[in-house]
Amino acid sequence: MIKILGKATSINVRKVLWCCDELNLPFQREDWGSGFQSTQVPEFLTLNPNALVPVIDDDGFVLWESNSIIRYLANRYGNDNFYPRHPQARACVDQWMDWQATNLNNAWSYAFLSLVRNSPAHQDPQQLAASITGWNKHIGILEQRLQSTGAYVAGDRFTLADIPIGLSVNRWIATPLEHPDYPAVAAYFQRLNDHPGFIRHGNNGTP
Incomplete structure (x- = not known):
């Protein structure tokens, strides 16, 4: 059974939980991170020297970095539908996963810490407005992509890429800010609710 180290409120931990649901993989999760067991202790640092969650242990194989x-x-x-083997189809999935981890994450970081986490260090009005x-x-870029595919981020079927993208859309919707009208993103969000794993680990009240 796969062991997952990390608190369930972490968006990166929720990627792993949702993925396990999609693959029908049994897992055990342990609470690590802010408010729970410290990731700065030697026991955890041996597994991940960056002191970040999630970390998995799959029968002795230890891995960190959510994507x-x-x-x-x-x-x-x-299977091939979920994460295609064909080089071009797989590259499309990887492209959107990497976009979420870099461009999109960097765009929302300040606003999320300000509006949801209420971080005192992230209350500058100009920086907040820019974020x-x-x-x-960036959600507008996703809107254009979803208008093109008419379904999911990598094409006409759900793939691994929709896990990080879907959780990011959930975070955007749940954050109290002025949201432009993006009908394809709204339809995509509703489409994701056909997946029980998204309801459990994405659209569950946690941004």
């Missing part, structure tokens, strides 16, 4: 973890799980336990503008701009 690397879900790629590994899809490679080992998934909101950037966040909405």
Whole structure:
């Protein structure tokens, strides 16, 4: 059974939980991170020297970095529909996963810490406004993509890429800011609710 180290409120931990649900993989989760067991202790640092969650232990194979973890799980336990083997189809999935981890995450970081986490260090009005503008701009890129596919981010069927993208859309919707009218994103969000794993680990009241 796969062991997952990390608190369930972490968006990166929820990627792994949702992926396990999609693959019908049994798992055990332990609470690590802020408010729970410290990731700064030697026991955890031996597993991940970056002191970040999630970390998995799959029968002695230890891995960190959420997108690397879900790629590994899809490679080992998934099928061609979920994470395509064809180089071009797989590259499209990877492209959107990497976009979520870099461009999109960087866009929403300040606004999320300000509006949801209420971080005192993230209350500058100009930086907040710039972050909101950037966040909405990147969701607009996703809107254009979903208008093109008419379904999911990598094409006409659900793939591994929809896990990090779907959780990011949930975070955007749940954050109290002015949201532009993006009908394809709204339809996509509703489409994701056909997946029980998304309801459990995405659209569950946690941004």
